[in-house]
Amino acid sequence: xxxxxxxxxxxxxxxxxxxxxxxxxxxxxxxxxxxxxxxxxxxxxxxxxxxxxxxxxxxxxxxxxxxxxxxxxxxxxxxxxxxxxxxxxxxxxxxxxxxxxxxxxxxxxxxxxxxxxxxxxxxxxxxxxxxxxxxxxxxxxxxxxxxxxxxxxxxxxxxxxxxxxxxxxxxxxxxxxxxxxxxxxxxxxxxxxxxxxxxxxxxxxxxxxxxxxxxxxxxxxxxxxxxxxxxxxxxxxxxxxxxxxxxxxxxxxxxxxxxxxxxxxxxxxxxx
Amino acid sequence: xxxxxxxxxxxxxxxxxxxxxxxxxxxxxxxxxxxxxxxxxxxxxxxxxxxxxxxxxxxxxxxxxxxxxxxxxxxxxxxxxxxxxxxxxxxxxxxxxxxxxxxxxxxxxxxxxxxxxxxxxxxxxxxxxxxxxxxxxxxxxxxxxxxxxxxxxxxxxxxxxxxxxxx
Numbered sequence: 001x002x003x004x005x006x007x008x009x010x011x012x013x014x015x016x017x018x019x020x021x022x023x024x025x026x027x028x029x030x031x032x033x034x035x036x037x038x039x040x041x042x043x044x045x046x047x048x049x050x051x052x053x054x055x056x057x058x059x060x061x062x063x064x065x066x067x068x069x070x071x072x073x074x075x076x077x078x079x080x081x082x083x084x085x086x087x088x089x090x091x092x093x094x095x096x097x098x099x100x101x102x103x104x105x106x107x108x109x110x111x112x113x114x115x116x117x118x119x120x121x122x123x124x125x126x127x128x129x130x131x132x133x134x135x136x137x138x139x140x141x142x143x144x145x146x147x148x149x150x151x152x153x154x155x156x157x158x159x160x161x162x163x164x165x166x167x168x169x170x171x172x173x174x175x176x177x178x179x180x181x182x183x184x185x186x187x188x189x190x191x192x193x194x195x196x197x198x199x200x201x202x203x204x205x206x207x208x209x210x211x212x213x214x215x216x217x218x219x220x221x222x223x224x225x226x227x228x229x230x231x232x233x234x235x236x237x238x239x240x241x242x243x244x245x246x247x248x249x250x251x252x253x254x255x256x257x258x259x260x261x262x263x264x265x266x267x268x269x270x271x272x
Numbered sequence: 273x274x275x276x277x278x279x280x281x282x283x284x285x286x287x288x289x290x291x292x293x294x295x296x297x298x299x300x301x302x303x304x305x306x307x308x309x310x311x312x313x314x315x316x317x318x319x320x321x322x323x324x325x326x327x328x329x330x331x332x333x334x335x336x337x338x339x340x341x342x343x344x345x346x347x348x349x350x351x352x353x354x355x356x357x358x359x360x361x362x363x364x365x366x367x368x369x370x371x372x373x374x375x376x377x378x379x380x381x382x383x384x385x386x387x388x389x390x391x392x393x394x395x396x397x398x399x400x401x402x403x404x405x406x407x408x409x410x411x412x413x414x415x416x417x418x419x420x421x422x423x424x425x426x427x428x429x430x431x432x433x434x435x436x437x438x439x
Contacts, residue, residue, distance in 0.1 A: 017355040020330040024348035031343025114303040119341035
């Protein structure tokens with residue numbers, strides 16, 4: 001017993017180092033396994049508050065470009081509205097009972113795009129009934145999936161994250177694959193596991209497939225730059241240029257699927 | 273004594289805030305960021321409680337991690353250099369540092385630069401290895417370590433000249 005205590009006292013620096021290093025490694029490994037709630041994340045009142053107050057100042061710097069984006073979207077939606085003969089807003093509101101996807105607006109208060117696992121922080125949280133696994137998109141295309149939530153803030157796994165997997169498809173045909181990121185350029189992501197028979201040409205539009213219960217079908221992702229067959233020669237590996245400028249994000253929409261629970265319980269019953 | 277502790281606490285908070293608000297968003301050439309918060313570990317007084325020092329270097333890494341959603345990579349990297357610091361001190365300043373009361377303001381510029389460079393390089397290597405976490409991308413790890421390292425060393429040298437107490 002005496003010897004054990006002596007050993008601990010003699011090596012106390014090393015033991016403390018091992019314990020702390022082990023702890024840090026656990027946090028790291030946890031952050032590399034997809035979708036485990038992290039113990040250390042920026043969706044807490046301290047870091048959220050700091051980023052929020054910084055954002056209140058820095059958001060003025062790109063006010064003009066964000067306004068232009070919003071005006072452009074309004075323009076597009078107005079065109080859609082008038083061409084589809086839906087003239088009154090009340091008509092839209094009456095339909096809300098059968099609306100499957102609900103949108104909430106939010107602001108990005110922290111953006112990162114230069115790491116290999118990027119996260120965003122948005123200023124909406126539990127208070128606004130945001131939950132894990134809700135989808136996030138902007139007026140131009142998809143951004144990511146909600147990860148950790150606190151009362152007022154939530155972190156978003158960006159599509160620029162090597163752990164992110166989102167189902168997407170070609171707009172022309174229904175051939176689908178999963179979106180991944182190789183960690184190189186913040187404007188180019190990869191669409192993998194697309195069947196060899198799918199006709200892929202340069203300039204094709206990629207949209208979300210609606211196969212998962214997170215995103216509805218048809219949210220724009222990007223256009224095809226080039227494609228090649230992967231190592232097994234059975235699937236396409238497509239480089240996709242994003243519509244979104246991931247380095248300049250401000251206003252986002254959080255998508256809630258009202259039928260999510262129903263779909264999940266149904267899938268669970270199949271598994272059992 | 274009390275004012276020393278306060279000044280260290282202030283230094284801790286200021287460094288973390290500057291790191292996460294300013295230096296994490298520089299993105300020079302797209303991805304190069306300096307990690308200047310390790311000044312806290314580099315220039316912590318030599319004659320101090322070793323246990324406390326290791327714990328503090330862990331804590332400053334963890335604070336940066338919390339802000340940048342990176343799991344525990346900064347905590348791991350800074351606890352490594354916190355633990356390994358005596359080895360680097362010995363190799364750059366010689367064994368006299370243990371007996372003489374070496375102050376960072378007094379040592380000559382050359383050995384200080386070597387000391388900063390060695391610790392920064394080891395910190396960045398651990399940091400990027402854990403962040404990328406894929407040994408097949410070793411070239412990218414080394415490339416990031418090299419470029420970010422140069423940036424960090426430059427900034428730390430500048431900051432230590434500006435805030436040096438020697439006139």
